[in-house]
Amino acid sequence: MTDARTGRARRRRGPAANAELALLLEVAGTPKPGNVDRARDLADLRFEQFLAGAVGARPGLARAAASDAVGDAFETAVAGMSEQSGGNTQFGCLLLLTPLVRAAAADDRALSPDGVSAVCESTTVDDAAGFYRAFEHVDVAVTDPPEGMDALDVRRGADAVPELRERGLTLFDMLHESAAPIDNRGTPGDANAHEWVEGFPRTFRAADAIRADDGPVSDRAARAFLDLLAEAEDTLVRTQHGPEVAREVCDRAASIESVEEADAWGDELVERGINPGTTADVTAAALFVALERGVAV
Amino acid sequence: MTDARTGRARRRRGPAANAELALLLEVAGTPKPGNVDRARDLADLRFEQFLAGAVGARPGLARAAASDAVGDAFETAVAGMSEQSGGNTQFGCLLLLTPLVRAAAADDRALSPDGVSAVCESTTVDDAAGFYRAFEHVDVAVTDPPEGMDALDVRRGADAVPELRERGLTLFDMLHESAAPIDNRGTPGDANAHEWVEGFPRTFRAADAIRADDGPVSDRAARAFLDLLAEAEDTLVRTQHGPEVAREVCDRAASIESVEEADAWGDELVERGINPGTTADVTAAALFVALERGVAV
Structure with a gap:
């Protein structure tokens, strides 16, 4: 890339930096009904804790960019993210960003569904162990495991690792x-897991929408968030409030027609304690892909 | 540091990460009359460009933390900061942060006026050359040089380096x-330069105020900014609008008694194109010192 003014070659932000910037642009985008954003803190979770979470995640993202193992890079990112007092700010974002960063670093001309699928499908039992260890750094809202999977409840953290090894399960398997x-x-399971095993279809579609959109990138992020929220039920909302509320949020998102309406709905969601966090995760992943593909701030 | 919940040792954010976080908390703090903040974009300079500037500066800050030469670390930080379309977002902040990061990394029990003075006073002619090269990455508002100093006008960038070497001037000398x-x-010269040569007196005082304050750290940053603005004329305001306006801004800042009043004054400053950027630089430096000394987000 050449600077128009000086004519000198410009360095390009690397994948780890773009991933951190994606985290920051995601939380800056407003209005994102129900979530922390540039214009809203929640009672127990503040904008500045997301800033610290993003800064703290950078070394783990740099490990992914250096082609370290996905599980180790993810655990490092989560450990760094957790060094703030708000608790879980970006666990789900990092689960999506880690393989995307690794794929982008491996072939920077072609961050693609195939490329990231190859990264995800090649994960190992050690990567799954890193994923479990990551749960020790922060409290993450999860549902109870399916029948027969108690020994693999992620809330067991590293205690589940022997069972994991016994069964030979990789992170992709999990x-x-x-x-x-x-x-x-056919109600889909965890939306972030779905991205992982299907080549990040919603992420890449939303990235295309962000590229085709115009104006400040954080404004585009807010629009992408609302479109994603209207497209599929939010996993965190379902986990915390049940399927009816998740369906209602999805339908309502589809009906929003203005920023003012989104703002007002945001007040209502906050009042009811409804926080569509999984949709924010996919938004951050989409921002990363958009930045890697040349969207400029 | 031990995590209260898990009892496990927690890693501590390093100086480069704290410096980047200081840049983010500075721009997040609102209201900061006349400047971009969490609640305000300017017509040609947006919040998200400061986010990208902070992310881009990280590798240069990491060089300072690795005890690389101050001039090289600063130039790297400025080059990375410039990789966004808003132009100069944090040049002055980085000029203050670079020696502070280096001092913090050298002795993390004692980031002190003496420690940072030692770093500044030991700068070389090569460091001054790095400082000049940094001006090639971005347009910085500066005044004309004093008589007889034309050959050393910073706007000459690297072209001034031979003259610099001829005269044997270090960065501290400059x-x-x-x-x-x-x-x-006795009207003081450049406020950032004053910090550099005097052991960062305003920075350390403001850091103490931030530590003694309570509430969200970005709110403390906004209060520290207003106190600093009331304490001394802003160099950027003087450069762009002259000494009378700089005096007026300083006096008016001292009279502000509420957030509402600060907000309204901010509207007026933006209308008049008055941007107290140098005071934001010192605020970012103070946030860094406060984070290094244990203020938690």
Whole structure:
């Protein structure tokens, strides 16, 4: 890239820096109904804690960019993210960003669904162990494990690792399990796990939308968030409030037609304690892909 | 540091990460009348460009933390900061942060006026050359050089380096020159240069105020900014609008008694194109010292 003014070659922000910037642009985008953003703190979670979470995650993201193992890079990112007093700010974002950063670093001309799928599918039992250890750094809202999987409850953290090794499960296997439909009507499982096992379809679609959009990138992020929220039920909302509320939030998002309406709805969601955090995770991942593909701040 | 919940040792954010976080907390703090902040973009300079500037500066800050030469670390930080479309976002902040980071990394029990003075006073002609090269990455608002100093105008960038070597001037020498009173009434010179040559007195005082304050750290930053603005004329305001306006801004800052009043004054300053950027630089430096001394986000 050449600077228009000086004519000198400009360095390009690397994938770890772009991933950190994606975390910052995600939380800056407003309005993102129900979530912390540039214009809103929650009672127990503040904007500045997301800033610290993003800064703290950088060394782990740099490990992913250096092609370190996905599980180790992820655990390092989560450990660094946790060095603030708000608790879990960006665990889900980092779960999506880690393989994306590794894929981008491996071939910077072609961060693609195939490239990131190759990274995800090649994860090992050690990567799964890193994923479990990451849960020791921070409290993450999760549902109870399926029948017969108690020994692999992520809330057991490192205590689950022997069982994991016994069964020979990789990180991809774990997330494949989490992505499976949760009922016989085909209701999808964890939305982040779904991205992992399906080549990040929503992430890449939202990245395209961000690239095609115009104006400040954080404004585009807010619009992408609302579109994603209207497209599929938010996993965190379902975990914390049940399927009816998740469905309601999804439908309502689809009906929002103005920033003012989104703002007002945000007040209502905050009042009810509804926080569509999984949709924010996918938004951050989409911002990363958009930055890697040339969207400029 | 031990985590209260898990009882496990927690890693401590290093000086480069704390410096980047200081840049983010500075721009997040609102209201900071006349400047970009969490609640305000300017027409040609947006919040998200400061986010990108902070992320881009990290590798240079990491060089300072690794005890690389101050001039090289500063130039690297400025080059990375410039990789966004807003132009100069944090040049002055980085000029203050670079020696502070280096001092903090050298002795993390005692980031002190003496420690940072030792760093500044030991700068070399090569460091001054790095400082000049940094001006090639971004347009910085500066005044004309004093008589007989044309050949050393910072706007000459690397072209001034031979003259610099000829005269054997170190970076400390350069900033000592810039800090000198600009008239025979003792009106101080560049406020950032003054910090450099005097052991960062305003920075350390403001850091103490931030530590003694309570509430969210970005709110403390906004209060520290207003106190600093009331304490001394802002160099950037004087450069862009002259000494009368700089005096007026300083006096008015001292009279502000509420957030609402600060907000309204901010509207007026933006209308008049008055941007107290040098005071924001000292605020960022103070935030860094406060974070290094244990203020938690």
